[in-house]
Amino acid sequence: MGNQRRVITLDKIVDLKEVTKIYEGKVMHRAVNRLDFEAMEGEFVAVMGPSGSGKTTLLNLISTIDLPTYGRITINNIEPESLSQNDLALFRRRNLGFVFQDINLLQMLTVEENLVLPLTLDGVPLNEMEKRVAKVSQQLGLSDILDKRSDELSGGQAQRTAIGRALIHKPKIILADEPTGNLDSKSAKDVLELLSRINATERTTIIMVTHDPIAASYCDRVLFIKDGEFFNEIYKDERRQTFFQRILNVLSLLGGHHDLSSIRLP
Numbered sequence: 001m002g003n004q005r006r007v008i009t010l011d012k013i014v015d016l017k018e019v020t021k022i023y024e025g026k027v028m029h030r031a032v033n034r035l036d037f038e039a040m041e042g043e044f045v046a047v048m049g050p051s052g053s054g055k056t057t058l059l060n061l062i063s064t065i066d067l068p069t070y071g072r073i074t075i076n077n078i079e080p081e082s083l084s085q086n087d088l089a090l091f092r093r094r095n096l097g098f099v100f101q102d103i104n105l106l107q108m109l110t111v112e113e114n115l116v117l118p119l120t121l122d123g124v125p126l127n128e129m130e131k132r133v134a135k136v137s138q139q140l141g142l143s144d145i146l147d148k149r150s151d152e153l154s155g156g157q158a159q160r161t162a163i164g165r166a167l168i169h170k171p172k173i174i175l176a177d178e179p180t181g182n183l184d185s186k187s188a189k190d191v192l193e194l195l196s197r198i199n200a201t202e203r204t205t206i207i208m209v210t211h212d213p214i215a216a217s218y219c220d221r222v223l224f225i226k227d228g229e230f231f232n233e234i235y236k237d238e239r240r241q242t243f244f245q246r247i248l249n250v251l252s253l254l255g256g257h258h259d260l261s262s263i264r265l266p
């Protein structure tokens with residue numbers, strides 16, 4: 001891209017060069033097409049685009065769940081494609097945290113047990129586990145509900161627990177696919193403020209797919225894709241309200257969205 005980088009001093013943590021993902025099937029489908037994308041360390045990026053435009057595929061490529069058909073992906077200076085299956089699993093656990101729209105906590109377990117689960121899988125010592133649980137639950141406002149069973153939680157509490165579980169490893173990057181998609185607007189706001197705070201205090205890079213222009217207005221930058229290709233990209237400005245309005249403008253150019261007129265920034 002021709003524009004001068006404003007963030008020259010920061011490190012590139014995610015780098016996609018001319019990435020194409022083709023799904024082979026009865027019909028071959030090009031879900032992502034010659035896409036260049038980079039994210040800087042500590043950046044909070046939203047990815048928007050109509051349904052079927054390749055947003056989840058893009059996240060799956062960055063998360064190393066899917067490998068590109070063509071092009072090159074570098075995450076935290078490593079090419080996941082060059083790693084063995086074992087190293088890839090380790091790489092994923094050490095570097096990445098995942099948050100999804102469908103919050104898949106283990107219902108039988110308490111909040112605390114869900115939080116520590118990834119650590120027990122990794123053989124982290126008990127006192128270190130306790131320290132991390134204390135920190136994460138304090139950060140996410142979970143301290144009072146640690147003993148609650150997951151099936152007794154509200155949607156917002158469940159998503160905060162899921163974010164806690166993603167954070168407990170201190171990942172460099174959080175990948176979130178519609179994290180507020182199933183939440184009421186109050187819980188959505190809580191989750192977005194939480195992600196912003198984590199991004200600001202821990203400098204965790206966050207890449208978040210969202211349909212919601214309000215959610216996107218919390219980010220530093222919004223990438224718009226269409227038919228698996230780059231469509232546009234905008235950076236935040238001083239006021240969230242103005243940024244929100246600019247996001248709406250691009251969405252209306254992008255199509256595939258309707259009734260934007262009724263959305264107001266609360």
Ligand code: ADP
Nearest residue numbers: 023025029031050051052053054055056057058
């Ligand atoms: P989005 O998340 O933007 O809605 P996706 O990345 O899920 O879009 O999908 C992009 C396109 O790729 C869609 O047309 C979808 O049907 C197709 N697709 C996604 N995953 C697969 C798959 N595993 N096999 C075949 N086609 C797929």
Ligand code: MG
Nearest residue numbers: 055056057177
């Ligand atoms: Mg999707």
